[in-house]
Amino acid sequence: MDVAELKKEVIVFSKTIGIDKIGFASPDPFTEMKQRLIRQQELGYQSGFEEKDIEKRVTPSLIFDSPQSIIAIALAYPSKMKNPPKGKKGERRGIFCRASWGEDYHTILREKLAKLEAFLKEKVEGARCKSMTDTGELADRAVAERAGIGWSGKNCAIITPEFGSYVYLGEMITNIPFEPDTPLEDQCGDCRKCLDVCPTGALVSAGQINAKRCISYLTQTKDFLEDEFKVKIGNRVYGCDSCQTICPKNKGMDFHFHEEMEPEPEVAKPLLEPILRLSNREFKELFGHVAGAWRGKKPIQRNAIVALAHFKEESAVPELIRLLHEDPRPVIRGTAGWALGKIGGEEAKGALLVAQNKEEDPEALEEIRKGLAFFEMD
Template sequence: MNVEQLKMDLIEYAKSIGVDKIGFTTASPFQEMKNRLKRQQELNYQSGFEEEDIDKRTEPKKLLPEGESIIAIALAYPSKMKNPPTGKKGERRGIFARASWGLDYHVAVKQRLELMEQWLRERVPNVSVKSMVDTGELVDRAVAERAGIGWSGKNCSIITPEFGSYVYLGEMITNIPFPPDSPIENECGDCRLCLDVCPTGALVEPGQLNAKRCIAFITQTKDVVPDEFRTKIGNRVYGCDTCQTVCPKNKGKTNWIHDEFLPDPELAKPLLVPLLKLSNKEFKNKFGTIAGSWRGKKPIQRNAILALAHFKEQSAVPELIELLKKDERPVIRGTSAWALGKIGGKKAKDALLEAYHQEKDEEVLREIKKGLELVERD
């Protein structure tokens, strides 16, 4: 088997199925990443969404014992929306992060990897492969960096010369000993814009993220948002792009390449009040094909309530009162109470006072008290 030729042919095939970048590296351990993950664990910076076993995250042969190399791929996604709708008083809108625009990237990247697996099986008898996207064990960023897809930026994103950091990553471990590519030079230099503008200080140092403070993580949790982050979320209903939008390497990278990733503006920047009323079925029918739907409707609705508080949207007060009185979920009732206090006004105050005498849940009562304190300050 001519592995060099196979590599060149696979690169051509990958491009033909919509892979924007492909790189190759060995299946040897990612020692530097292992040290970094251990440090992250010691500092309690992990989000809890990750694979807990650090060895599995950094030793490819634990996942495919016969693995010899790893194929890394990247698909570019848009940084700008065509004809974005504008929110206004009475019609406020939220925003999903760019990584949740268009078709769920887990589906799109996995489709490409499966086609590549099939291509290899047709050409190489006894080929072994194990592919993964985002939710797999390996750290996508470490693989992509060593395979020469891009360099690891201070904002913890892989930055490519061609598409900036707006790329989805995936990888495939295989027993084929493909010749490895070389990593590319880090071009961040002295720039530290991403660290300086992070709304919550989640980027504690270059390449080190405290995931528990990251808005992208906070918007995906299901509990009451800690007080210190509520006013930082703004109108984000899922994810955060700040450390990408300020990056000079992303300037001019629109990446309108794949139709499947072009956003439906009404999904990417949805009206906030209608979000509050969606049933599970309606939420799934409307948002089920995008990455931001994976945690279900509750986090999105909670974030929409915080966004309405951010705008101090008086027209939403009746809906928030309805949620405070009747919603079965304490997180939604409590967040609504706080939002009513933030928006203020007589109707909000009266509703909070009434709820205070009727509410039984201790956590919700705490939020009602906070709401009443905010109303008094108003």
């Protein structure tokens, strides 16, 4: 087998199936990444969503027998929406981050990787492959960096020269010994715009993030949000793009190569009030195909409540009162109580006084009392 020739064929084939960038890396342990992950763990900066076993995240041989190389891929996604709907008083809108526009990127990446696997197995007898996305064991950014896809920016995103950081990443471990590509040099220089713009200070230093303070993480949690974060989230219902939109390397980067990644305006920038009334089935029908739906409707509804409070949207008061009195979930009742206080008005205050006397959940009751405290400030 002429592996050098095969590599050329793989690169050509990858373009025909819509892979925007491809790179090859050695399967050696990611020792530098290991030290960074250990430090993250020591500092308590991990989100809890990642693979728990650090060794598996950095040692390909632990998850694949006798690995010979790793193929990394990147798909460019849009950064701008055509004809985005505008929110207005009485019709406020939330926003999903760009990585949750269009079809769930995990599905798109898996389809591309499956086609790549089939191609290799057709070309090479005995070829073995294991593909994954960011839900897999390996640290995908470390693989992409080693494979020359891009460099790891200060915002902890892979930044490519061609597409900026607006790329989805996937990788495939294989027993075919492809020649590795050369990693790119860091091109961030002295720029620290991403660190300065982060709403919650989650980017503690260049290349280090306290995931528990990151709005992308916070919008995916299911519990009560701390007050300092509620006031920072704004109208984000899922994810955050601040450290990407500020990046000079992303200026002018907007690619519409993949129809399945195109945002549906009413899904990517949804009306907030209707979200509060969705049943589980309705939520799945409306949002089930996007990446931001993976945690279910509860976080999205809680975030929508926070967004309505951010706008001080008076038209939402009746719906928030309904949630305060009737919703079975303490997080939703409590957040609605806090939001009613933030919005204000006699109707909201009256509902909070009633709720204060009947709420039995201690955390929800605390949020209701916070809502009432807003009236004392006036």
